[in-house]
Amino acid sequence: MQRLAVAFFAATMALSGCERSAEVLTTDAATVHARALTLDTHLDTPLMLSRTGWNFLDRHDPATLSHVDWPRIRAGELDAGFWAVFVDQAELTPDGLAAAAAEADRVFSSIHALIAEHPDKLVLATTPAAVRTAVDAGKHAVLIGVENGYALGGQLDNVQRYYDRGARYIGLLHSSNNDLGDSSTDKEGPLHGGLSEFGREVVREMNRLGIMVDVSHAADSTFWDILEVTTAPPIASHSSARAVHDHPRNLSDDMLQALAERGGVVQVNALSNYVAALDVSPERQAALAEMGRELASMSGGRRANRDRFWAALIDINERYPPPLATLSELVDHIDHLVAVMGIDHVGVGADFDGGGGVDGMYDVSEIGNLTQELLKRGYTEADIQKIWSGNLLRVMAEVQRAAR
Ligand SMILES: [Zn+2]
Structure with missing residues (x-):
């Protein structure tokens, strides 16, 4: 990252006179934001699709716990997003697993149905090239990520099945230990001591197909097992820095360095509780x-x-x-991630509709404020483009190349 804040402010002042520099900064941030291909790797918006009274085309009050809809995607200029096929975890029994796979299928279908309903606005994208084509056509590129490997229903075949339905990352864990491995937040403590044998098979199958392996929600032991097994760069689709806020959902500096060494990315999470200590x-x-x-x-x-x-x-x-944590505190995480990993390994996965949102970037309509804060802190336009999508799309391409 280059620190160009001084030059930036000097330029804006020369253009406008001192008294209007704040306004020019805002305008300039708007231009940089508009030029960037913005991609968020973790939207829980599919949860809204079955919600009574919720309509994709309506603008919702964020107080109703809806953070993403078409008017706000446009207002915030979010070009692309990984929409999460999330499955709440229940029992690790044959019945529980079968019900989880059925639920995942239902969620995939609801995403596909929404895209089919709005072909002028949304397009399913499964490659970086398809993302760019969709955005060039003025559409929002919908990518799909699975959250919670429990959604595989214990069936290795479902990795291919979900790939065929559009999934391009799978987060192996969620809040509790599952049949793939241990979670960072299970109150009962470890079950497997890391990845299970099934979890290892799933990672290998994801590598074979070209699905990104997502470490978010994994226990530290599971994280290190994943890094040992995967042959392609891993991602953290929505995690932040433990050195900035000590929470098990965040990643330690050792983990960040290991991810960077493997060519991966960490997508910063805007869930306030993970961003800062809150009263x-x-x-x-x-x-x-x-x-x-x-x-x-x-x-x-x-x-x-x-x-x-x-x-x-x-x-x-x-x-x-x-x-709520603040946008400034969120960007403190980005600063730390960049300091530890370098500018090529950091992105954004705000967790909107899944609890994400900070004061200053509470819903998708406000993501331009993040671009503005990054500019204020001296990130260049090239840095910002990497953070908004360049890094993630590079990893996605690498994972797909490695599969071939
Ligand atoms: Zn999550």
């Missing part, structure tokens, strides 16, 4: 715990009761507003 009131903590217990006791768990989950969370947020 959550005891009342809010108690209300969230109570909601969790209620949902767990309902038949079908959270997966079958999402409308009730959203209603309860909106109500809790009104009564006890959630504390």
